Amino acid sequence: MENRPRLRPHRITFRNFFRTGITSINNIAINNATEDGDFRLSYTNTSSKGIVPNTGLNRHTFQTSIGKKLFDERLKVRLNAMYVRSGSGNVPNAGYDESSSVMYGWLWYPRQVEIDDLRQYWEPGLEGVQQRYAEDLWVNNPWFVAYENTNSFQSNRLISNFNIQYSLSKNFSLRLRYGADVVDDQRQYRRAPSTKAVLQGSYREDEISFQETNAEALLSYATDRTNNSPFGLELKVGGNIMRQNANYLIANNPELKFFGTDESIYTLANARSGVLVESQKTRAGINSLFGIASVSFRDFLYLDATLRQDWNSTLVNPAVGLDGSNFSFAYPSVSLSAIVSEMLGIPTTSAISFLKLKGAYAEVGNGAPPYAFGTTFTPQAAFGSNSVFTTNRTVADPGLKNERTRAVEFGFDLRLFNDRFRLDATYYNMLSFDQVINLPVAAVSGYDFKTTNGGDIRNQGIELLLSATPVSNSNFSWDVTLNLGHNRAVVESLPEVVSSGRYSIVADIFPGDEGGADLEYVAEEGELLGQLYGLGFQRAPDGQIIHEDGLPLLTEEKVSAGSYQPDLRAGIYNTFNVGNFSLGFLFDGQFGGNIYSRTHALMATGGTITNEDDPNLGLLTTEGRTVYSVSYDASGEPVYTLEQEGGIIAPGVMYDDNGNLVPNNVPVEPGGAGYTGYFYTYYGNGFNRDNIEAATYDATYVKLREVSLSYTLPGSILEGAGIASARIALVGRNLLLFTNVPSIDPETYSIRNGLFVNGFESTQLPSTRSFGVSLHLGF
Secondary structure: OOOOOOOOOOOOOOOOOOOOOEEEEEEEEEEEEEOOEEEEEEEEEEEEEOOOOOOEEEEEEEEEEEEEEEOOOOEEEEEEEEEEEEEEOOOOEOOOOOOOEHHHHHHHOOOOOOHHHHOOOEOOOOOOOOEOOOOOOOOOOHHHHHHHOOEEEEEEEEEEEEEEEEEOOOOEEEEEEEEEEEEEEEEEEEEOOOEOOEOOOEEEEEEEEEEEEEEEEEEEEEOOOOOOOOEEEEEEEEEEEEEEEEEEEEEEEOOEOOOOOOHHHOOOOOEOOOOEEEEEEEEEEEEEEEEEEEEEEOOOEEEEEEEEEEEEHHHOOOOOOOOOOOOEEEEEEEEEEEEHHHHOOOOOOOOEEEEEEEEEEEEEEEOOOOOOOOOOEEEEEEEOOEEEEEEOOEEEOOOOOOEEEEEEEEEEEEEEOOOOEEEEEEEEEEEEEOOEEEEEOOHHHOOOEEEEEOOEEEEEEEEEEEEEEEEEOOOEEEEEEEEEEEEEEEEEEOOOOOOOOEEEEEOOOOOOOOOOOOOEEEEEOOOEOOEEEEEEEOEOOOOOEEEEOOEEOEEEEEEEEEEOOOOEEEEEEEEEEEOOEEEEEEEEEEEOOEEEEHHHHHHHHHOOOOOOOOOOOOOOOOOOOOEEEEEEOOOOOEEEEEEEOOOEOOOOEEEOOOOOEEEOOOOEOOOOHHHOOHHHHHHOEOOEOOEOOOOEEEOOEEEEEEEEEEEEOOHHHHOOOOOOEEEEEEEEEEEEEEEOOOOOOOOOEEEEOOEEEEOEEOOOOOOOOEEEEEEEEEO
16 A cells, blocks of 8 residues: 655745736936026836736826016916827736636635646637636636736827916916816727636727816916015906816627637627617816905915805706706805914024914815716617617706815924924814715616715814934934824714615625625714625624534624724835935835725635634634545555544534523534535625625734935036936835735725725735836936
């Protein structure tokens, strides 16, 4: 008899797939300035190779600024323009998408399979027809995803403005300004035949264009202060006309007719069942009048006040016309600041070299999405030869009006010992009300949501900036800056129709997980904004999880696992200068807040990680497995001997026959074979991940965000070379991460229905550290 070695997973298989990303940035600029004019021209090229094979980005940026003074400097003209051309043959996808996300595949990847063995991703003889992989159930070959299921784009953007300023007299001036922001994007999405969930392959093209123009006129008056008056006055009145035009054209070929490896198969013409076309054009405009008044007294007391009136087209209801719509609104602001050190005549040589107090009150307003009152149509798959369209499922409140925010802030700026120590502190309090939100309505109405006003959210917090120069002399200096920010966004009230006191901002965070209670992103009255809701564990009075038949029990009703909001955001930057050398490093991070990790939940469920670092569950996925040893008899037949019975007893309690809570003593299978076992039940219920508690963690993290070391070459070395200055620097970013969140970088978010959703993570791409070198030359 002989013993044979056990099969072991390939520990470095993932590293063999990802590659080292490289980004190069090259810039050249030409500047010139004279008494009556100046100009600057620059070109920047950015070329990036991503960590996922066959991904990258190229960007070309052209910038110019040209100014001219005429008629004894009474007329000033300036043109600013920036053109950006960007493109990529493939932008990597993340998230729980089996058709195009490489990260999805790692959730279920067989660990005994060497990734390099899958580089040839087509089945021999079936190139362009059938991919090759270790299993044919639901995961795609990662090389196949990277090279065939691409997401490419080409983007052109022009941002420009033209200013004319003319001095009408010693006190009056007129400024005319026109600016435009024009974007034109083309996007292509390929899904090759045999892709899981898209077996026939597909091809889609998007064309997106956006244009915003602003035309502004501003008349200014300012006192000249030549009469030794203690007062200074500046008045400005003006108007602005803003126009937006957007065009979205989506053409989707959901099934390819012919297969192959030639690029020509990925066209809209190669359609098996017709092309679905969706087109939307929107226009919006805001006309504004505004005024600004600034008063100063003896250069130490300053009062500023503004008033703006907007007429917003998105709030005009076509059914009632202008007279019946709430489309016009005004919002003011006022601020007061006092330089106390100037008022009291404190010498700059004293301990207090500068002290400024400041306070402000402001209101802002906002409109609604374009065509909120209108009906739009979305194409569906054809019914025979007949086209099929569905109408939008949202209806607008006829009395819809603008949302508002009122804010107050107070603070001070203190500098000590000739500015060696500086403290800037601000307290703010903002109330947003009459927000434009979508509320669910009864299905019998024919709609799913109603766009209306409602809800009050209060943001208040403190921002601190503390900087110091502890050491400064001709040979050595040390500068340190500390940033601290604490914010609390609280839902003070919800619309009266929300009788439960809870409003689901996103009712289903992971819509692909069907059949369960779903995880929610919630605004709850009286609580912090952004509550993470789902089912929780049934717990004993002392907090232990209650089990039944060895498996954890879940609550019948949803519970909150807390909010995403951190208690504190902080960053500290140090700079040391020694001669021509400069060393700087930045630590930053957040403290508090919660995050749900779908990546960790799924990997623990699938047994693709050992679960060594989960602070919520101290069990390994390798624990409790049934183990056999194998030997072979004289005939060569295997003989299996049970070495370990298997099964785990999870920490927690259970009910005994008398209904009393006693320590859990029932062993169960650890893994997810047949979708049973402890880890599968703990982290998820079937394919539905509706347990919010199992994989929600304290999102505290600290990062070594940046380290830079630079050297400025002495002028004596550069003499005769035609170089005015030269500096070389070594830079590293995102070098270290300190956190108790397992499996992921907690500095992340999800995107649902166009919203950035904090507190939820879903199979993100790995975060990266970067190392770079830069060379700056001045001529």
